[in-house]
Amino acid sequence: MSTIFVIAILLLGFLVTFQIAKASEYVGILKGEKKTFEQNNRINGFLMVVFMILGLVGVYWCNELYRDRILDHPASQHGVKIDSMLYITIALTGVVFLITQILLFWFAFKYQHDEKRKAFYFPHNNKLEVIWTVVPAIALTVLVGFGLYYWFQITSDAPKDSIVVEITGKQFGWIYRYPGKDGVFGKKYYKNIDEGKGNQLGLLWEDKSGQDDLIIPGGEMYTVVNKPIKLVINSRDVVHDVGLSHFRLKMDAVPGIPTTLWFTPLYTTEKMREMTGKPEFEYEISCNQMCGQGHYTMRGVIKVVTPDEFLLWKAKLVPAYTQAMQEAAPAAAADSAGAKATTSLPTVEQTKIAATN
Numbered sequence: 001m002s003t004i005f006v007i008a009i010l011l012l013g014f015l016v017t018f019q020i021a022k023a024s025e026y027v028g029i030l031k032g033e034k035k036t037f038e039q040n041n042r043i044n045g046f047l048m049v050v051f052m053i054l055g056l057v058g059v060y061w062c063n064e065l066y067r068d069r070i071l072d073h074p075a076s077q078h079g080v081k082i083d084s085m086l087y088i089t090i091a092l093t094g095v096v097f098l099i100t101q102i103l104l105f106w107f108a109f110k111y112q113h114d115e116k117r118k119a120f121y122f123p124h125n126n127k128l129e130v131i132w133t134v135v136p137a138i139a140l141t142v143l144v145g146f147g148l149y150y151w152f153q154i155t156s157d158a159p160k161d162s163i164v165v166e167i168t169g170k171q172f173g174w175i176y177r178y179p180g181k182d183g184v185f186g187k188k189y190y191k192n193i194d195e196g197k198g199n200q201l202g203l204l205w206e207d208k209s210g211q212d213d214l215i216i217p218g219g220e221m222y223t224v225v226n227k228p229i230k231l232v233i234n235s236r237d238v239v240h241d242v243g244l245s246h247f248r249l250k251m252d253a254v255p256g257i258p259t260t261l262w263f264t265p266l267y268t269t270e271k272m273r274e275m276t277g278k279p280e281f282e283y284e285i286s287c288n289q290m291c292g293q294g295h296y297t298m299r300g301v302i303k304v305v306t307p308d309e310f311l312l313w314k315a316k317l318v319p320a321y322t323q324a325m326q327e328a329a330p331a332a333a334a335d336s337a338g339a340k341a342t343t344s345l346p347t348v349e350q351t352k353i354a355a356t357n
């Protein structure tokens, strides 16, 4: 219904514009072509200035309107650098935008057609060419140089004392894995993935280094303030993307190819709640790749806490191996009990034979 409505409005708009154009053409013929041309010229020149003023007021108004909706303080050391680059770029391009737009519309008004003025023939000027090529080239080189410098810092090897967390994307959610006391992730194989048996990541249970691994499916990921954290990013199905907007980072999660990124959180979740004045604030992980129908539900939470709180949280976790074995044990016991029961009970055939005897 709404589609038909929109098409009808568009058609009507087209008809009205067409009729106005036709009417003004007839008026032009009646008035005389030269007079109409001059009048149109003046109107267009005036409209150029009006458009410029309205446009610039609109830009300012839009900025004021959405000022509160932009992201809060950058919450990582990388984020501070990313934001500073962003603001320098906006300031530089903003100044260029203002100068070029004002000149563009003002010139269109000031130099509108005039019978008394003859156009100045100005085909080429080397000096000008050099200026408008070299100045933007230097500006862009500086911006790209800064970008590269920070990019190499961000993508460099994580510090040795980093907390390492493996994060795996799936349709639709995140699974986090912390290595146990040994600090080593256990081996895994995708064919071993079996959610029914508590093996979300396909861990090889016989691998000792994986028996103390802690797996948190779909819950909250914890990390420590002012301590580097390295994420080892995986995907279980399609391409996802770990988007950490508060830390100003993102990285694709590709099936079969682990990617990594690291950062240092600057404020605890509690501190950020105070700073932003939002008591409900959480550091979010969003999926930044369109990965299917439930893409929008891929919201993860990172809790940035103090070292003590982190240890306390970690101490409460049970390794995935222990959990899986505990779940498997009663089931196995029930199975074996069931098997015993069936063997001890006579079959229907046996009962029949016994009855005939």
Ligand SMILES: [Cu+2]
Pocket: 169, 170, 239, 240, 241, 287, 288, 289, 290, 291, 295, 298
């Ligand atoms: Cu996704």
